[in-house]
Structures are given as C-alpha cells and as structure tokens.
Amino acid sequence: MLHTATSEQIRKGLVTDVYFERTEKILREKGIDKQVRAEFMAKGLPEDWSWAVLAGVEECVSLLKDFPVDVRIMKEGTLFSANQPVLEIHGKYLDFGRYETTLLGFICQASGIATMAARCRKAAGDRQVVSFGARRMHPAIAPLVERNAYIGGCDGVAVGLGADLVKIEPTGTMPHALILIMGSTVEAEKAFNEIIEPGVKRVCLIDTFNDEKMEALNVAKALGRDVFAIRLDTPSSRRGDFNKIMEEVRWELDLRGFRNIKIFLSGGLDEYHILNYNEYADAYGVGTAISNAPVVDFSMDIVEIEGKPIAKRGKRSGSKRVLRCLDCAETRVVPVGLRTAPCSCGGDFEELLTPALSGGEIVTPLSEPGEIRDFVIKQLNDVQL
Ligand SMILES: [Zn+2]
Numbered sequence: 001m002l003h004t005a006t007s008e009q010i011r012k013g014l015v016t017d018v019y020f021e022r023t024e025k026i027l028r029e030k031g032i033d034k035q036v037r038a039e040f041m042a043k044g045l046p047e048d049w050s051w052a053v054l055a056g057v058e059e060c061v062s063l064l065k066d067f068p069v070d071v072r073i074m075k076e077g078t079l080f081s082a083n084q085p086v087l088e089i090h091g092k093y094l095d096f097g098r099y100e101t102t103l104l105g106f107i108c109q110a111s112g113i114a115t116m117a118a119r120c121r122k123a124a125g126d127r128q129v130v131s132f133g134a135r136r137m138h139p140a141i142a143p144l145v146e147r148n149a150y151i152g153g154c155d156g157v158a159v160g161l162g163a164d165l166v167k168i169e170p171t172g173t174m175p176h177a178l179i180l181i182m183g184s185t186v187e188a189e190k191a192f193n194e195i196i197e198p199g200v201k202r203v204c205l206i207d208t209f210n211d212e213k214m215e216a217l218n219v220a221k222a223l224g225r226d227v228f229a230i231r232l233d234t235p236s237s238r239r240g241d242f243n244k245i246m247e248e249v250r251w252e253l254d255l256r257g258f259r260n261i262k263i264f265l266s267g268g269l270d271e272y273h274i275l276n277y278n279e280y281a282d283a284y285g286v287g288t289a290i291s292n293a294p295v296v297d298f299s300m301d302i303v304e305i306e307g308k309p310i311a312k313r314g315k316r317s318g319s320k321r322v323l324r325c326l327d328c329a330e331t332r333v334v335p336v337g338l339r340t341a342p343c344s345c346g347g348d349f350e351e352l353l354t355p356a357l358s359g360g361e362i363v364t365p366l367s368e369p370g371e372i373r374d375f376v377i378k379q380l381n382d383v384q385l
Contacts, residue, residue, distance in 0.1 A: 004140040011063065013098045015105070020098045033094045037304035037319055040087040040107065042080075046294035051383050053118045053376055054078045054086050055148045056110030058366050060103055061356050064089070069096055071357040074322070077114070077151055077372040078352055079379045084322050084333055086298070088353060093302075100300045108295040110148045114376070116271070116293035117152025120286050122380050123274040128283035130156040130171045132266060133291025145291045151372040153380070154290070166369035173200070176233070179208040185215050186222045193226055201228035203264050216249045220258045227261050229283060234267035246280035271385060323349035329382040 005015045027033060045052050057076035064071055069091030080086055086107070089096055120129050131149035134142040134157075146162020156171030157163050163170035173196075179188040189204045204227055206215035216230045230249070234242055246263055253261050265277055266285030274284055303317050304310060311317035319336040327347030334340050343349060355363050367375070 002140055004138065010102055013102070016098045016101045020100060024094060024098055027094060033092050034305050035091070035307070036093045036302050037088060037090045038096075038100075038300050038302050039085040039320065040103065040298050040300050041085045042082055042296050042298045044082050045296060046112065049115065049119075051079045051081050051115075052111055052296050053114040053152050054080055054107065054111055055114035055151060056107035057356075059106040059110070060087065061362065061366060063099065063102065063106070064096065064357055064360070065362060066360045067091065067095055067357075068360055069357065070355070070359065072353040073356045074352045075354070075375070076367055077375040077379075079118075079376070079383060080322075080352075081331065084331060085320050085353065088319065090304075090319075104298055104300060108298050110144065111296040111298075112293040113145055113148035113290060114152035115296065116290045117149040117154045117286075118376055118380060119271040119385060120269075120274055120284065120290065121153030121377065122383070122385050123271040123278075124284055125278065127274075127278065127281065128155045128264075129274075130154060130158065130283070130285045131162075131287075131290055132158050132172075132285040133287035133289070134159045134162065136288045136291045147369060149290050151369050151376060152290075153373060153376050154286075158285075166373075168370075173203045173231070174205055176205065176208050179205060185209060186218050189219050189223055189227075193223055202226050203229045203231050205231045205233060207232055212245055213248050213252050216261075217252055217256065220253060220256065220261055225260070227258070229262035229264040231264040231266060231285070234265060234269070243277065243280060246277070250280055275385075320353070322352040324352055326350055329379075 009015060054074050055076060057073055060073065069089050072088045074080060074086045117131065131146055131154045134145055137145050142159050143162045143165045146157035146159050147165045150157050150166040150168070156168065158170055158172045160170045174188060174192055179185050182188040182191065185206060185208055193202060202223060204219045206212055206219055212232055219230060220227055232245070249263065262282035263280055264283040264285065265281040268288070269284055269286050270289035301311060301315050303315070304319055309318035321334050321336055322331065323334060323340065324331045325343040325345060325347040328343060328345040330343055332340065357363065
C-alpha cells in the first residue's frame with residue numbers, strides 16, 4: 001500500500017544507488033576488498049546557516065550495529081559547521097559501501113529538520129514552539145519529523161506517534177473543523193472544556209468566524225480562568241498587520257483582567273517571522289518550515305585506504321579529529337596523531353568525534369531524546385541565528 005521501504009529492506013542495503021551495487025559486483029569479482037576509512041561531512045550548509053544540528057545518529061548506529069566496522073560519530077544534537085566531519089567509518093569497503101545512500105539519507109534530512117527546529121527555538125527565546133508540520137510530509141516518516149523537531153528544541157509535537165517516540169504527550173486542541181461543525185467558537189470551546197481531560201491546556205482557536213479581538217473576548221468571558229491561550233492561525237494575507245492584530249487582542253484582554261491568557265500563533269511561520277512577532281506572541285506552532293526544512297548536503301568520502309591517507313581532488317585526506325573548546329566553543333579540525341596547540345582562550349578542547357561502535361559493538365550508549373534536546377538548547381547559547 002505504501003510507497004516506502006521497510007526497515008528490513010533498508011537494513012539489507014536495498015535502498016542504495018545502483019552504482020554502489022555495480023561497484024560491489026566489480027570489487028567482489030576482482031577479489032578486491034580493502035580496509036578503508038570514510039568520513040561524512042558537509043562542504044556547505046543550506047541558506048544562510050552558519051551552523052547545523054546533527055541528527056539521525058541513532059538510526060546510523062542502529063544500522064551499523066553488528067557490522068564488522070569501527071565508527072566514530074558526533075553525539076546526536078551536536079552543533080557543527082561546514083567542513084567538520086560528523087561521522088567516520090573504518091572497515092572493509094564491501095562491508096558498508098553500499099549503505100552510503102542510506103546513511104546519508106538518515107543524517108541529511110534529520111539534521112535539516114533538527115536545525116530548523118533549533119533556529120525557531122533560538123528565535124523564540126523562552127516562548128513555546130510546537131511542531132505542527134507532520135501533514136506536510138509522507139505519513140510514514142511523521143514520527144521521524146516529530147522526533148527531530150523535538151530534539152532540535154521544539155517543546156511539543158502534534159502527532160501522537162512522534163510524541164511517543166520522544167516520550168512526551170502530544171500537543172494540540174482543535175482544528176477549524178470542530179468549530180465549523182459546531183457552528184460557534186464559544187460552543188466548541190465550551191464542549192472542549194467539558195469533554196477533554198483537565199490536564200490538557202485550553203488553547204482556543206479564535207479566528208474561524210469573527211474578528212480575532214471580539215472572539216478572544218467572547219471565549220475569555222465564557223471560559224474565564226480556564227483559557228490558557230488563544231490561538232491565531234495567521235492567514236498569510238493578513239501577515240502585514242499581524243503585530244497590530246495581536247497588539248489589539250492583548251490590549252482588550254489585559255483591560256478586562258485576562259493578562260494570564262497567552263497568545264499562540266501558527267500558520268506559515270519560520271524563524272524570521274518568529275523574531276518579528278516576539279513582542280506579542282507567547283507561543284508558536286511551526287509547520288512546513290520545520291517538517292520540510294532544507295536538507296544538509298552531507299557526502300561520504302574515502303580519506304584512507306589500507307592505512308594510507310588518500311582523497312579525491314579538493315578533499316583533505318586522512319583521519320581527523322574535531323576539537324571544540326569547552327570555554328569559548330572554538331572548533332578545529334586536525335589530523336589524528338598530530339599534537340595540537342591549546343585554544344587561544346586558554347580553555348581545554350573536547351573531542352567531538354567519539355567512538356560509537358567498535359567491531360559492531362555499541363561502545364557509547366545512545367542518549368535519550370530529552371537529553372539530546374537539552375544538549376542542543378545549551379549549545380544555542382554559543383551561537384547566533
Ligand atoms: Zn577557547
């Protein structure tokens with residue numbers, strides 16, 4: 001029914017470009033199987049990004065587990081920049097070469113989603129950011145979209161399966177459909193308040209029928225203290241006056257003693273809209289910008305064969321270390337085995353590429369989604385949008 005590959009097909013290496021299969025056939029028939037070191041790196045980042053968040057690590061490690069290879073990888077959630085290797089595999093080419101397509105697919109898309117989520121998080125400061133974009137991608141990968149949105153820094157995700165994966169409760173109240181079917185915003189909100197368990201925050205959608213300001217007041221009067229937030233699902237046609245609309249709504253709510261009611265904004269938002277709306281908005285639902293974020297164009301390159309450094313034109317050969325200063329976050333890429341000078345700030349460096357698999361055995365336990373997210377948010381202090 002679905003036009004997607006199964007986990008079994010992926011693990012068997014069936015999702016691969018045919019030229020890797022042809023390469024494999026030739027090497028096998030010629031009896032050539034060399035020990036190689038291959039690194040995964042992005043030569044540049046999408047749009048104006050100066051950093052990105054590495055994601056997809058858990059899937060890479062799960063795939064390579066039990067393969068006779070050694071793997072060094074950056075911890076999931078590490079902020080990296082162009083020309084910093086994020087993953088290195090050491091083993092017989094024929095044991096992992098055909099998985100190049102698969103491994104790149106894991107990290108390219110996941111890192112794009114996690115990075116956009118982190119950018120929205122950075123733009124929003126302490127305001128809430130919820131992932132609403134599952135509907136913009138194939139449902140088979142909705143949990144993946146939600147997981148990477150969450151580890152990138154979203155506070156919540158809308159799809160239950162995604163929420164399960166990251167061990168949180170899903171976020172969301174009602175679509176316009178419920179209000180249209182019930183024929184009244186206030187009636188729909190009252191029904192929600194009556195029927196849905198009290199632990200779910202009452203976020204009231206107020207732009208279905210009437211002017212946002214009037215409807216916000218109607219809902220506030222009807223539900224009073226129960227209203228946690230009102231949600232404005234921005235039609236892009238009104239984008240220009242949106243701060244004006246929020247300012248009015250805020251004013252009228254405050255005047256009537258509803259200062260506690262927050263303003264939740266959604267509808268075609270990205271990190272730059274968020275920066276623009278922070279004055280009045282308290283929370284954001286972000287869809288397409290996160291779910292359909294640009295992918296990070298990683299590539300896999302051989303940098304060593306049978307212990308000898310080698311690389312194609314334009315690539316630096318040899319195994320590398322990526323070092324980050326614990327104090328100032330300056331990052332260096334240096335050859336393995338070469339002594340390095342201390343950081344100019346006097347701080348100590350930490351190693352970002354650390355062993356994940358040794359002979360196919362997991363040597364570093366994988367982090368929980370909540371830990372990865374905390375790690376991303378901590379690093380966001382050191383960078384600018
Ligand atoms: Zn330093």
